[in-house]
Amino acid sequence: xxxxxxxxxxxxxxxxxxxxxxxxxxxxxxxxxxxxxxxxxxxxxxxxxxxxxxxxxxxxxxxxxxxxxxxxxxxxxxxxxxxxxxxxxxxxxxxxxxxxxxxxxxxxxxxxxxxxxxxxxxxxxxxxxxxxxxxxxxxxxxxxxxxxxxxxxxxxxxxxxxxxxxxxxxxxxxxxxxxxxxxxxxxxxxxxxxxxxxxxxxxxxxxxxxxxxxxxxxxxxxxxxxxxxxxxxxxxxxxxxxxxxxxxxxxxxxxxxxxxxxxxxxxxxxxxxxxxxxxxxxxxxxxxxxxxxxxxxxxxxxxxxxxxxxxxxxxxxxxxxxxxxxxxxxxxxxxxxxxxxxxxxxxxxxxx
Numbered sequence: 358x359x360x361x362x363x364x365x366x367x368x369x370x371x372x373x374x375x376x377x378x379x380x381x382x383x384x385x386x387x388x389x390x391x392x393x394x395x396x397x398x399x400x401x402x403x404x405x406x407x408x409x410x411x412x413x414x415x416x417x418x419x420x421x422x423x424x425x426x427x428x429x430x431x432x433x434x435x436x437x438x439x440x441x442x443x444x445x446x447x448x449x450x451x452x453x454x455x456x457x458x459x460x461x462x463x464x465x466x467x468x469x470x471x472x473x474x475x476x477x478x479x480x481x482x483x484x485x486x487x488x489x490x491x492x493x494x495x496x497x498x499x500x501x502x503x504x505x506x507x508x509x510x511x512x513x514x515x516x517x518x519x520x521x522x523x524x525x526x527x528x529x530x531x532x533x534x535x536x537x538x539x540x541x542x543x544x545x546x547x548x549x550x551x552x553x554x555x556x557x558x559x560x561x562x563x564x565x566x567x568x569x570x571x572x573x574x575x576x577x578x579x580x581x582x583x584x585x586x587x588x589x590x591x592x593x594x595x596x597x598x599x600x601x602x603x604x605x606x607x608x609x610x611x612x613x614x615x616x617x618x619x620x621x622x623x624x625x626x627x628x629x630x631x632x633x634x635x636x637x638x639x640x641x642x643x644x645x646x647x648x649x650x651x652x653x654x655x656x657x658x659x660x661x662x663x664x665x666x667x668x669x670x671x672x673x674x675x676x677x678x679x680x681x682x683x684x685x686x687x688x689x690x691x692x693x694x695x696x697x698x699x700x701x702x703x704x705x706x707x708x709x
Contacts, residue, residue, distance in 0.1 A: 359410050362473075362531060369539050370476045371406050373546060374451075374483065378429055380549075381447050381487045384494050386433035386440070394432035401425040423448055454482040462524060470534045474524040477538040478517055484545060485513045512548055516541045567677050573646075637666055640700075643676055647683045654687065657695040664702040679709065 375398055388394060408421040426448055430440035458479040462471060488509050523537055599622055606615040644660060651658040686696045701708045 362535060363410065365535055365539070366473050366476055367406055367409050369542065370480050371402060371409070373480050373542055375402055375429065376546065377480070377484050377487050378426060378447060381490065382430055382433050382443065384487075384491050385443055386430070386435045388432060389434045390432055394429075397429050397432050401428050404428075422451075450486055451479075451483055454486065455479050457482060461521065470524055470531060473531065473534050473538060474520050477542055478520055480542060481513050481517050481520075481545065484549075485510060488513070488549075509545075509549055509552055513545055516545055570680060637664055637668055640664065640675075643679055643683075647680075647687070650687060651696065654690075655693050656687070656690050658698065659695055660698045660700070662698075662700040664700060664707070668702065668707075670707060675707065682709065 379394070379398070382388075405421055405425045408418055412418065423444065426444040427441065430444055433440070455475075458475045461478065462475055519541060520538060523534055599618070603615050603618055606612075606618065640662065644658075644662075648658050683698075686698075690696055699709070
């Protein structure tokens, strides 16, 4: 008969360990199916838990653990070789952590609470390592709030210290040790989930704000194009009258008035065009959008831009960066001053 205490300790630690392994895989691989991942987690959980409780054989546990880790990787995209390598690496990390936990508690390995505390401290150390890896290989864009990750690290280290103090206190019963360990572990996982949900929410709101800004730019560009088309249509409509007037002036040999009349038509055509026509719609949109803003503040925007029409770049990122730069210039430039903007594309790099 397997003791209830062993079932609780193994059940909780294995559940958290699987959760942390999933977070580890998410650093390097993309999840393609939540349902498959949940199913794999359930199968792996019961497979490894039963082996740990029934078979007390190191070789069997090692083989089952590695198979379980590889099985968890199935729910992620990526080459099988990469999954195997990541699985072996994470098992190596877990093995080293187990050794570290044993070394930390080497003073009294015969204590009744040794296996309990060792299991929970091992999981917490594993959790700390994955947090560190997640911070090192953090996803692009998750920079603004990722500086707060040290709070998770501090909480985990404090939890290990708490369990170590409990372990050193020989008076504490096994039930109390298990209860404290479970509470400490659940607290850390809940804090991690809360942190990640807040980070995702922040990124979602920021992307929405940037998207709204981009939509405003495109809307302004569309309105400008509509107005320009109307003006050009009016010029075309009146062109026969303009030609007759110029013809009359030339017949009268009034060259200066004919030149002045042509100059006036030319100005109307220029006004009906966008200020910037780079040949790249996305750049034209944002430059013309901000050119109007600069004119309203009596500022001169002097743009020098040399880019190919077929620019192979993520225009979302370009618009965000260029928009922020021009916003800053707009806020800080003094009245009647000039802002210089140089944009060049050279050897696969956009220089602003």
